Amino acid sequence: VRRITPAGLVRAGVFLVALVVFPFVFGEHWVLNMLIFTLMYAGLATAWNIIGGYTGYISLGNAAFFGIGAYALAIVFTHTGVGSGYRPFYLLPLLAVGVAIASVPIAWVALRTRAATFAIVTITLLFVVQQLAFNLRGLTGGSQGLTLPIPPFPVAHYERPFYYAMLAALCLSLLVSWYVRGSRLGLHLFAIRDDEDRSRGVGVPVTSAKVLAFSASAGLTAMIGGVWAYYISFVYPQFAVDPLVTIGMVLMVYLGGKGTLWGPVIGAFVLVPAQQYLAYRIGASEYYLVGYAAVFLGIMLVLPRGILPTLADRWRAAQNRPSGPSWRTRKAEAL
Amino acid sequence: MHVLLQACILGLLTGAVYALMASGLTIAFGVMRVINVAQGALIILGAYLSYELFVRLQIDPFVSILVLTPLTFMLGVGLQLVFIRPLRSDEREELSLLVTWAIALGIEGVLSVLFSTTYRSTNTSYADNSWVVGGYHLSEVRVFAFALSLGLLGLLFVLLGFTRLGRAIRATVQNPTSARLLGVNGDVVSAIGFGLSVATATAAGAVYGIIFPFNPGSHYDLISRVLSIIVLGGLGSLGGAVVAALFMGVLEAVFAVEISPEWSSFVFFIVLIGMLVVRPQGLFGSTVRGSL
Numbered sequence: 001v002r003r004i005t006p007a008g009l010v011r012a013g014v015f016l017v018a019l020v021v022f023p024f025v026f027g028e029h030w031v032l033n034m035l036i037f038t039l040m041y042a043g044l045a046t047a048w049n050i051i052g053g054y055t056g057y058i059s060l061g062n063a064a065f066f067g068i069g070a071y072a073l074a075i076v077f078t079h080t081g082v083g084s085g086y087r088p089f090y091l092l093p094l095l096a097v098g099v100a101i102a103s104v105p106i107a108w109v110a111l112r113t114r115a116a117t118f119a120i121v122t123i124t125l126l127f128v129v130q131q132l133a134f135n136l137r138g139l140t141g142g143s144q145g146l147t148l149p150i151p152p153f154p155v156a157h158y159e160r161p162f163y164y165a166m167l168a169a170l171c172l173s174l175l176v177s178w179y180v181r182g183s184r185l186g187l188h189l190f191a192i193r194d195d196e197d198r199s200r201g202v203g204v205p206v207t208s209a210k211v212l213a214f215s216a217s218a219g220l221t222a223m224i225g226g227v228w229a230y231y232i233s234f235v236y237p238q239f240a241v242d243p244l245v246t247i248g249m250v251l252m253v254y255l256g257g258k259g260t261l262w263g264p265v266i267g268a269f270v271l272v273p274a275q276q277y278l279a280y281r282i283g284a285s286e287y288y289l290v291g292y293a294a295v296f297l298g299i300m301l302v303l304p305r306g307i308l309p310t311l312a313d314r315w316r317a318a319q320n321r322p323s324g325p326s327w328r329t330r331k332a333e334a335l
Numbered sequence: 336m337h338v339l340l341q342a343c344i345l346g347l348l349t350g351a352v353y354a355l356m357a358s359g360l361t362i363a364f365g366v367m368r369v370i371n372v373a374q375g376a377l378i379i380l381g382a383y384l385s386y387e388l389f390v391r392l393q394i395d396p397f398v399s400i401l402v403l404t405p406l407t408f409m410l411g412v413g414l415q416l417v418f419i420r421p422l423r424s425d426e427r428e429e430l431s432l433l434v435t436w437a438i439a440l441g442i443e444g445v446l447s448v449l450f451s452t453t454y455r456s457t458n459t460s461y462a463d464n465s466w467v468v469g470g471y472h473l474s475e476v477r478v479f480a481f482a483l484s485l486g487l488l489g490l491l492f493v494l495l496g497f498t499r500l501g502r503a504i505r506a507t508v509q510n511p512t513s514a515r516l517l518g519v520n521g522d523v524v525s526a527i528g529f530g531l532s533v534a535t536a537t538a539a540g541a542v543y544g545i546i547f548p549f550n551p552g553s554h555y556d557l558i559s560r561v562l563s564i565i566v567l568g569g570l571g572s573l574g575g576a577v578v579a580a581l582f583m584g585v586l587e588a589v590f591a592v593e594i595s596p597e598w599s600s601f602v603f604f605i606v607l608i609g610m611l612v613v614r615p616q617g618l619f620g621s622t623v624r625g626s627l
Binding site for chain 2: 060117126131135243250288293
């Protein structure tokens with residue numbers, strides 16, 4: 001069921017054009033800095049949505065692949081003469097493919113479990129990668145981390161290359177996400193989400209579909225991690241493999257609407273600026289954590305279905321009111 | 336050989352504390368299908384509470400458990416009522432992971448505000464004492480911790496196995512619908528189950544604070560270990576959790592002595608991966624909804 005609708009094209013076109021033009025209109029460093037993180041989380045959330053939203057497997061270890069991508073880029077920098085400037089950006093697609101392939105065995109082991117057990121296994125994956133970053137000192141620099149050279153971009157437009165790299169990564173994630181939705185793979189994933197045993201029974205290649213979704217998600221996440229590392233220009237174990245990054249992308253998907261195409265992007269565009277504002281106003285990281293937890297709990301308890309599905313329901317209810325049963329009677333029936 | 340045996344003893348003593356931590360997690364999962372990611376943070380909270388009681392009022396941590404567990408039992412019931420109960424039952428398993436993670440962040444944040452992030456340790460007068468039995472050193476604190484953990488686990492087994500409440504809890508674990516049909520109030524059982532789980536976390540935390548230094552961020556390290564343990568034992572199996580905890584305690588200590596202390600926490604993950612490849616449901620786990 002691939003569909004290229006005019007409305008969809010317009011949505012994508014407006015989104016892309018607005019973001020491409022944006023740096024030429026608002027060039028302030030802090031605005032672009034915030035937007036780079038917004039794009040980053042939009043990409044991460046979109047990538048997470050492929051395994052978490054479409055397939056229904058709550059992976060809490062995606063930040064592990066973010067860290068792997070960040071470290072991979074930093075290690076290539078320090079151990080080979082890849083050169084500064086724009087050259088590292090060309091490595092990113094290679095990085096995505098490499099990590100996606102490398103994640104296949106991990107996916108195979110982790111996906112032998114389901115539901116809560118899968119979530120636990122992916123949480124431990126997060127700590128495995130963090131521990132590796134600490135302990136493999138020869139490669140990762142241990143707790144000192146790795147520093148990347150500052151690229152020679154003009155100071156006035158320093159953020160621009162990173163901005164467009166993030167935008168490109170987001171667009172690629174959205175393209176993959178959109179393609180998967182309409183493809184045979186997407187149908188398999190939705191079937192698995194609804195009832196895995198029955199899907200297996202009717203001949204859905206359950207394992208390969210799940211592994212493919214997991215690896216695609218991992219590869220995209222790693223690529224975004226690579227851009228992040230180059231932009232930040234240093235990687236530490238605690239920053240690169242951060243539980244808050246995992247929980248951030250998951251939260252944005254839930255806020256925007258799990259399993260929808262644009263939901264994760266909307267979630268990121270609402271939450272990241274709010275997050276940055278919170279950090280700016282509150283400052284001290286301890287209070288920040290408390291505020292973050294409060295926002296998090298509020299979203300989970302008030303809007304667990306997300307913005308887009310809730311809006312869609314409202315809209316459908318408004319459409320149906322004259323003829324079909326109203327929302328109230330439907331609720332009464334359900335009770 | 337001497338070193339190896341010494342490590343085994345140490346591991347067994349620590350393993351019992353892990354078992355206490357894991358038992359609470361298992362009960363919460365059994366009763367409500369809730370993975371409580373905040374268990375690690377609640378353990379650290381218990382460590383801080385008993386630390387404060389010790390520093391300010393000179394109450395021994397082992398005594399303060401008597402005061403703290405009823406209090407945190409109420410805290411657990413409160414958390415369950417406010418945060419877990421509103422979740423719809425068909426998505427509870429999935430959403431509870433995120434909600435309890437948020438609770439963990441909240442607790443970590445509050446603890447960092449109150450106590451800063453410097454490492455603390457409850458230094459009792461007997462913290463460094465040890466008995467020597469047949470050439471082996473038995474740290475007093477660890478022996479007390481071992482005894483306490485086994486005692487509390489024993490109490491838990493008696494509570495679950497031989498009381499009316501225990502029967503109601505086990506019935507809810509096995510089949511919530513039938514249990515309700517037979518007059519078990521599922522909401523009350525869930526609240527009590529969660530309260531029990533939080534109370535065991537506090538008790539374990541009070542002990543943890545004497546054995547290991549801790550700060551508000553320590554809960555990540557703890558929860559990753561305890562979660563590996565309950566997956567290893569089989570989600571929802573209390574006996575499995577205890578066996579896995581003791582086994583991992585010993586293995587970790589032996590690995591630390593024989594190979595490298597730096598990589599010792601890796602043992603958890605290596606064993607976990609091995610188990611998933613061979614037997615994804617864990618040691619004593621069942622593929623259908625089981626019993627405690």
